[in-house]
Amino acid sequence: MPINFSLSPSEQSTRTAAANFAQHVLLPSRTSYLQHPDHPSRFQATQPAYAAAASAGLLKSLITKPHGGTAGSLVESTIMVEECYSVEPSTALTIFATGLGLTPLNLAAQPHHAEFFAPFLSGEGAPLASLVFSEPAGVANALEKGAPGFQTTAKKVGDEWVINGEKKWATNSAGWDFKGCDLAAVVCRDVTEPLEENQDPKEKVMIILVTRADLDRSGPDAFSLIRHISMPGHTSVSGPHIKYNNVRVPEKNVLCFPGQGAQVAFGAFDMSAVLVGAMGVGLMRAAFDAALAFGKSDNRNGAVPLLERQAFADLLSGIKMATEASRALTWKAAYVMEHGPGDYEARRELALAAKVYCSEAAVKACTDAINAVGITAYDLNQPFSDLLNTALVLPIFDGGNVGIRRRHMQQLMLSPTYDAWAATYGPSTQ
Incomplete structure (x- = not known):
């Protein structure tokens, strides 16, 4: 090919x-x-x-x-x-x-x-959707054997499902008026029947669609915003701490019945992993362009522009190479996810790699740009501190690299059928 x-x-x-x-x-x-x-x-x-x-x-x-x-x-x-x-x-x-x-x-x-x-x-209005996944106590370990599972629950009552629980960090989940978004895909745990001994918690995970109309119909106390979360980066994004209280939805709102929800939720995050890689590339590119412009126009009261100084140029060349490498990995991960080669687990590994590698490379690139520019980068009129603050979240959101994404890569490598290079060369014939 x-x-x-x-x-x-x-x-x-x-x-x-x-x-x-x-x-x-x-x-x-x-x-x-x-x-x-x-x-x-x-x-x-x-x-x-x-x-x-x-x-x-x-x-x-x-x-x-x-x-x-x-x-x-x-x-x-x-x-x-x-x-x-x-x-x-x-x-x-x-x-x-x-x-x-x-x-x-x-x-x-x-x-x-x-x-x-x-x-x-429709192309009309400003409808917001949210994947409502994370919880105040965390979810990294919620689905291991013996764990209690998601604390946001759903119970079948008659021909409806009743949702209760708190969620946190779900971008857009509160809507523009902080009374609920237009569409929430809520990942929750079925408690209609208790979890049996030695039962896999994943068998209880489901996804229920909750619309603003469902919240309004469930009463004024059905949805509440517990706290807005202020962040050092992404300073116009809403990912608050929210609570669902006896939210009632019809059965047609069930997107994934118990036992199907975890696979779809993680599948969504496999797709987004690639896009977080692209976010990192965008930030690295912005950091490089800003530092390059500074290095060409400023000499720090010396005889030559900064770009002629080897130390400055070495830092910039490192950012440039890391940006190109990250973009290549992201594009490859995106292509392979849809076209192969390899089975889904092999393709998924590249998506995880793009998220981990590019997010961490973005933090380093922004730091290197700041070191190259020097004290001027500390000025809020320069873009560098904002780029770094934005980059800092990439390794820890959308599935933290340490708590979730690297662990998923470890699980793939531990599999008896792990084929390390299938997403590059196709399934091994050995």
Whole structure:
């Protein structure tokens, strides 16, 4: 198979459109939200930019074609994410988090779930979706044998499911008015019957779709926001601590019945792992471009521009090489996830590798850019501290590298059927 990294016409079109959107919508959004003093009001200030994304068909592009959307390839998605993250990551994350919220539906929706896609296909308003997964006590160990499992529960009562529990860090989950988003894919534990001795906790995991209409119908106490979380990076993103209290939904809202939910939830995070890799590439690219411009224009009161100093150039060349390597890994992971070679576990390993490697490389790249520029990088009028603050979350969100992603890689390597290079060369014949 020939290896060609040239962008196809469709990929080039995606890059051009994403770059234009980033410059003309996302960047002005940053100027707007930075006028607000606190995290919640900054989030709400991004709603016009989000609505512009919906109007431009960007939300529709987060839905696969079988479900009525216009989504392209996963490679095209990585290109779009990189372009947006290199310009304005915070507003962009709110948009891409809706994509994560819709991913379980893309993977598992049946014809009767079509109504849940409708708001995001219309191109109207600013509908928010959220994959509601993480919990205040953490979820990294919740599904191991003997663990209690997810603390957010669902119980079958008549022809309805009743949801109770607290969630945290689920981007967009509170909606624009902090009373609930338009669509939440809630990962929870079925407690209709107790967990049997030695039963795998995964057999109880399910995903239930909760709409804003469901929350309103369940009463004023059904949804509450316990705390807004302020973060050093992504300072316009909402990922609060929330609570569901006797939220009642009809059975048609069940996306994944008990025993099916874990596979779909982790499948969604396999897809997002590749996109986090692209986020890292976008931040590395921005750090390099800003440091390069500084190095060409500033001599620090010396005889030559900084770029002629070997120490400065060595740091920049390291950032550039790491960016190129990270982009190549991300593109490969995206292509392999959809086309192979290798079985799903082999392809999944590359997605995990992209998330881990690129997220950690982004932190180092931003730090190296700061060291190259020096004390000037500490000025908030420069982009470097904001880039670093944004990069710092990449290794610990979307499945922390230490607690989740590297452990998943370890589990793959421990498998008796592990085929280390299947995602590159195809299944081993030995």
